[in-house]
Amino acid sequence: MNIQWYPGHMAKTRRMMQENISLVDIVIELLDARIPLASKNPEIDAIAKNKHRIVLLNKADLASEKATAAWVSYFENLGASAIVVNSISGMGMSEIIAKSKALMQEKLERLRQRGRIYVPVRAMIVGVPNVGKSTFINKFVGSKSTKTGDRPGVTRGKQWIKIKKDFELLDTPGILWPKFEDKSVGLLLAYTGAINDNILNETELAEGFINHMKNLQLSSSLEKRYNITIADASAPHEVLAQIGETRGFKLKAAEIDLSRAAKILMDEFRAGKLGKITLEQPPE
Numbered sequence: 001m002n003i004q005w006y007p008g009h010m011a012k013t014r015r016m017m018q019e020n021i022s023l024v025d026i027v028i029e030l031l032d033a034r035i036p037l038a039s040k041n042p043e044i045d046a047i048a049k050n051k052h053r054i055v056l057l058n059k060a061d062l063a064s065e066k067a068t069a070a071w072v073s074y075f076e077n078l079g080a081s082a083i084v085v086n087s088i089s090g091m092g093m094s095e096i097i098a099k100s101k102a103l104m105q106e107k108l109e110r111l112r113q114r115g116r117i118y119v120p121v122r123a124m125i126v127g128v129p130n131v132g133k134s135t136f137i138n139k140f141v142g143s144k145s146t147k148t149g150d151r152p153g154v155t156r157g158k159q160w161i162k163i164k165k166d167f168e169l170l171d172t173p174g175i176l177w178p179k180f181e182d183k184s185v186g187l188l189l190a191y192t193g194a195i196n197d198n199i200l201n202e203t204e205l206a207e208g209f210i211n212h213m214k215n216l217q218l219s220s221s222l223e224k225r226y227n228i229t230i231a232d233a234s235a236p237h238e239v240l241a242q243i244g245e246t247r248g249f250k251l252k253a254a255e256i257d258l259s260r261a262a263k264i265l266m267d268e269f270r271a272g273k274l275g276k277i278t279l280e281q282p283p284e
Contacts, residue, residue, distance in 0.1 A: 013175045026052040030127035033063035036071045038188035052103040053080045060084045067278035074282035087136035120166045129174030130193045206262030207236035221274045
């Protein structure tokens with residue numbers, strides 16, 4: 001399945017980021033801890049060059065802790081500050097402002113020496129759709145300052161948010177990039193819900209996810225959740241049929257409702273009901 005999704009508002013968002021990047025000191029990029037590299041928009045590197053960078057590995061409660069630790073090391077070796085966060089519980093939130101001010105320490109000191117006592121740190125927060133950015137901001141700010149939703153594309157325009165008197169955040173809508181050069185990137189984004197489900201074939205998506213889980217040797221997570229047995233030779237559509245069978249998803253004449261089985265599989269993965277799963281490992 002070849003996946004491409006780049007609505008017109010994303011192109012507008014990209015232009016808005018380029019126009020406003022000069023107003024900020026730091027770019028904070030929110031990534032999905034289950035797919036850190038696939039959820040990292042390569043265009044942000046070009047837009048945010050010469051800016052301090054902080055990477056937030058969000059939804060860490062849904063990802064393998066061991067894999068997340070490896071991803072933190074990976075990004076820090078690339079020169080980015082990396083923080084593990086959970087937008088629901090607030091884990092990692094307290095580190096963000098402290099790390100931002102540490103990155104800005106030299107500049108703030110120079111400005112103070114020139115007599116500018118009050119200098120707010122300004123940061124732009126970016127991320128792909130459905131990475132949990134609005135939920136993160138609501139928790140970070142401590143109030144319902146932005147809309148939240150369980151579908152990609154809820155945030156539509158930029159907005160400045162004052163976190164503290166000396167820290168301001170520029171929120172931006174979720175943005176992808178025009179073309180996925182690597183087909184697997186589009187699939188990983190689709191598995192986690194960053195691609196609008198309405199443009200996808202849900203059965204093909206679920207079968208691709210099953211195949212990916214088998215390749216990662218994570219079939220046991222599916223077996224435990226759905227009380228099924230997966231052999232090495234089991235085809236993805238056979239596994240999906242087993243899931244539909246055990247859940248009692250039937251059509252007329254006892255035919256398995258594969259579409260319903262596919263939907264429940266993807267919904268339950270995204271909700272963490274299959275366990276703590278990371279779908280990609282850091283490059284060597």
